[in-house]
Amino acid sequence: xxxxxxxxxxxxxxxxxxxxxxxxxxxxxxxxxxxxxxxxxxxxxxxxxxxxxxxxxxxxxxxxxxxxxxxxxxxxxxxxxxxxxxxxxxxxxxxxxxxxxxxxxxxxxxxxxxxxxxxxxxxxxxxxxxxxxxxxxxxxxxxxxxxxxxxxxxxxxxxxxxxxxxxxxxxxxxxxxxxxxxxxxxxxxxxxxxxxxxxxxxxxxxxxxxxxxxxxxxxxxxxxxxx
Amino acid sequence: xxxxxxxxxxxxxxxxxxxxxxxxxxxxxxxxxxxxxxxxxxxxxxxxxxxxxxxxxxxxxxxxxxxxxxxxxxxxxxxxxxxxxxxxxxxxxxxxxxx
Numbered sequence: 001x002x003x004x005x006x007x008x009x010x011x012x013x014x015x016x017x018x019x020x021x022x023x024x025x026x027x028x029x030x031x032x033x034x035x036x037x038x039x040x041x042x043x044x045x046x047x048x049x050x051x052x053x054x055x056x057x058x059x060x061x062x063x064x065x066x067x068x069x070x071x072x073x074x075x076x077x078x079x080x081x082x083x084x085x086x087x088x089x090x091x092x093x094x095x096x097x098x099x100x101x102x103x104x105x106x107x108x109x110x111x112x113x114x115x116x117x118x119x120x121x122x123x124x125x126x127x128x129x130x131x132x133x134x135x136x137x138x139x140x141x142x143x144x145x146x147x148x149x150x151x152x153x154x155x156x157x158x159x160x161x162x163x164x165x166x167x168x169x170x171x172x173x174x175x176x177x178x179x180x181x182x183x184x185x186x187x188x189x190x191x192x193x194x195x196x197x198x199x200x201x202x203x204x205x206x207x208x209x210x211x212x213x214x215x216x217x218x219x220x221x222x223x224x225x226x227x
Numbered sequence: 228x229x230x231x232x233x234x235x236x237x238x239x240x241x242x243x244x245x246x247x248x249x250x251x252x253x254x255x256x257x258x259x260x261x262x263x264x265x266x267x268x269x270x271x272x273x274x275x276x277x278x279x280x281x282x283x284x285x286x287x288x289x290x291x292x293x294x295x296x297x298x299x300x301x302x303x304x305x306x307x308x309x310x311x312x313x314x315x316x317x318x319x320x321x322x323x324x325x326x
Contacts, residue, residue, distance in 0.1 A: 002237055003230065045244055096230065175308055179245055182252055182305075220301025222254075 004096045005033070009142050011099065014072050020119055021160050023062040024147060025136050027102070027129075028054040029176070031148040038139040041151060044183055047176040051095070056102050057123055058133045061114045069119040073099065088113040104129040128161050131205070135197060151157070153192035155157060155180060160205055162212040166188045174216050181221045191224045199224065233249040235321075241320045242312050249305050261287070262277055289302070 001009075007053035008030060015021040026034055030053045031127060070080055070089070078091040078099065091099040103114050105125035113122035135153040138145050149157065159171045165173060184190045213222050259276025262284070274295060287295050301323040 002233055004234070045241070048238055048241060084301060094230075175311070177250070178304065178308060182248055185252075217300050217304050220297045220304065 001116060004013075004049070004051075007093050007097045008033070009042070009052070009144075010076060010092075011073070011078075011097065012139075012142070014076050015069070017199050018072050019063060019075050020069060020182065021146065022068055022138075023057065023059065025056040025058060025132065026053070026146055026148050027056045027132055027154075031053070031154060032176075033144050034139055034141050034148045034209070035151055036043070038141040038146075040139055041184065041187070044180070047179055051098050052100050054102055055098055055099065056104075056129060056132060057116055057119070058104075058136075059187045060103055060114060060123070061118060063118055066118050066120065069121055071120075082138060086124070087122055088124055100124065102126050102129065104133055106130075110129060127140065131157055131160065131201065150193065151180070151184075152190060153196050155194065156197055156201070156209060159209045159212045159218075160201075161206060162216070177218070178221060195225060235319050235323060239316060239323075242316055242319075246309065246312050246316075249309050253302060253305050253309070255271070256298050256301060258299075260282075260299070261292075296325065 012021065012026075015024065018136050024096065029047060029049045033049055035041055035044055036046045037090060070091070073091045074080065076093065078093045080091050082089050088100075093099075101116065101119075101121050101123035103116070103123040103125050105127050109125055109127075114125050116123050132149040135150045136147045137150050138147050155177055160175055162170050162173055162227075201209070213219060213225075257274060257276075259274050262273045262275045264271050264273060272286050272289070272292050274285045276283055
């Protein structure tokens, strides 16, 4: 285990001790690490991980009894940094891991970060997180129960947001999608699950996903969606 | 420096895993390009590719044309990613060597 991975799992352990882990969802590239460690997708290997560890807060009113998450993270050696422009607080540990919290941006949205008093943190509001929030799975990894998006939904989400990402990130996402889908090429359950999840989406979301598949020449990787 | 070094080595190992998987997959995909010939007013599709010094031309049934086209696209995508990964490996090797 690398130092970065150790810090990640120490953070997960601290959140579990505090009782907030069950109210969080690991999203972004680190959830691939959780899939890998959990072993639920036999032999699946993750893509490159970034420094940023993103936690989605599906419900900002949970937990019912407030906890001091920043204090716990500072005890672990994290340094909080406050961005005056958007009131967002992020937590950095030794330049290896940067923890950030996200919430679903609904309706008109708002300027600046959202306050999450139940955890004592602020979170950035982002669009298109609804699909993830509604499709999570709790995986037993490294002695903890960690909430992550279902793998098929993780891929669909990457396809969905591809057009709004910067070109560099969009290309990186496509490479990640290709690597995951190639590893799962013969996994019928995964294919069924992805087709099923796609059907539950709004027609505009389906259109955006299909447009990305066409634009990025991914038809060969998602041919099973035609049938 | 050692943190960056560790990250690079971990990344190199991950890239090598990817290269191995893609090389395995690419062998299962058709290579070459589609050639359309018009003979006596009818269009016929062929897959044209090189095998050593020889150029091989294989007829593609109309029913299989779309499938072949999609699979050639898939191969092209994987080849593009492989080129990028090989460049990354070279870059990592260079940085690690300099250290």
